[in-house]
Amino acid sequence: MKATVLGAAGYVGGELLRLALGHPELDVVQATSRRHAGRPVGLVHPHLRHHAGLLFTEPDTLEPVDVLFSALPRGELARVHDRITSAARTVVDLGPDFRDPEGPGGAHYVTGLPELYRSALAGATRISVPGCMATAAAVAIRPLAAAGLTRDDAVVDARTGSSGAGAEPSPATHHPERQHAMRIYKATGHRHEREIARLCGVRARMTVTAVPLVRGVQVVAHLRPPRPVARAEVWSAFRDAYADEPFVRLVAHRSGLHRLPDPQFLCGGNFVDLGFDVDDDGLRVVVVAALDNLVKGAAGGAVQSLNVAQGFEERTGLEFPGLHPV
Template identity: 65%
Template sequence: MKVSVVGAAGYTGGELLRLVHAHPKLELVQALSRRHAGRPVAEVHPNLHHLALTFRAPQELEPVDTAFLALPSGASAEVEAGVGERAETIVDLSPDFRGGGLSADGTAYRTGLPELFADELVGATRISVPGCMATAAILALAPVQRAGLVAGDVVVDARAGSSGSGAEPGPASHHAERGNAFRVYKPAGHRHETEIAALAGVRARMTVTAVPTVRGAQVLCHVTPPQPVTRREVLQVLQRAYRDHPFVRIVARGRGVHRMPDPQFLGGTNFVDIGCAVDEDGGRIVLVAALDNLVKGAAGGGVQSLNVACGMPEDAGLEFPGLHPA
């Protein structure tokens, strides 16, 4: 299957190039970038020095089976019609088509979250991947909501690494400002709240803090159940929900240093780790989920969704297990 990546110079674009190149069923045809057209890919992504590939301008997109769009908000919507004329399938990583948006030809975009929407993805030709922090929160919250363990609003406390801000530098991403800061940059009204509500079925109140790391996202979801519960009951709900899903791992260790999901061990992987704690009186559930924002939260989630859509093994090209120490 021939694949091109539009917006290949960004961090998510680089991860798509890495994953598609290593995929047993995909052939990487083009890396497209308006700003870097004509330059070797390795100048921007030094980890891909082994790829003899040069960036091409977006208007040079050749006919392919699938095009990934790794573009900023608003940019995918501008180019989607033209890309659709040259690609049978489009996988969009931006916010532009989330929530069931329509492509230029009227085709509905399907949600690229196979753990919850695999049936809808089968045969899909338009796929939109949720945001990284939204993905972590949705996968943590959906099973407990479906089990009737959520009463009222949920508080989602999220922490994000700097790569989530993209490759283009700005005042807030300057190292002198970001390096040692724990900056609360969205204390209320984050746009992921609507995604979480639509896909997990809960009303979320979300706060996001920028933390001094490059990769990774972690969310702590504070849930009030309608009646007291135990940690064992919550773990059983999570384990039943994801027992057949290769990329969700339920962390239930009672001992050791790393008892809760930590994104430092998920760099480069397509896993999301989920753990939980419950107050002694059973009146509050704390769900903790972690992932690599550039992989499971973006590029890997897109490749995983394409695998499902095209009838390939769900884990094809996504088997990397992570590193320790990281």
């Protein structure tokens, strides 16, 4: 399949290029960037220097392709949507423009989260990948909500690394301000709350903290079951939901150094690690989910969704497991 990456100069765009260039079914023919047009992609993404023949191109003239991945900022894809869809048979959007099925154009897009929407993704030609923190929270909460093991609101405490803010610097992402920060930048009313509620069927109350990492998201969800529950019942709910999922790993050990999910071991990988614990009285379940925000939370989720939509083996191009130590 011929592929274009739109908005290829950003961090997510770089991950899309890395994954697509290593995918046996994809042939990247265009990587767009207005600012870097004419320059080799390796000058912006140094880990791709060995692809010396691939140059950034202007986004105004798009080649006809089989699939177009869009890593454009909020509002940009919606503005040029008609032109994009005329150039590509399949569009995979990693931005927020079409995530809401009740929003403009959103009804035409399938949610790009195979763990929850695999059947809907089969044959899909319009795919919208959820936000990275929403992905982690949805994987953590939905099985328990579906099993009736939570009531009231889900309290979601999310931590995110600096790459989630994108490649364009700002005062908040300036290194002297960000290096050692644990900055709570959205204590209430985060925009992902509505997205998590739609994906999980329960209301989410979310707080987001910027932590001193480059990559990584960790979500800690506090759930109140309607009755006392045991660990075995929670294990069963997660196993029923994810036993056959290639990119969900259950990590909930009672001893050892790495007892619950930690995003540091997921850098570059498409896995989401999922763990939990239960209060002694069985009246609170704490679920922990971790992922690489640029891969499973963005580019990897997009490639995984395309694999499902096209009938490719789901792991294709996504086998890298992450690193330890980092």
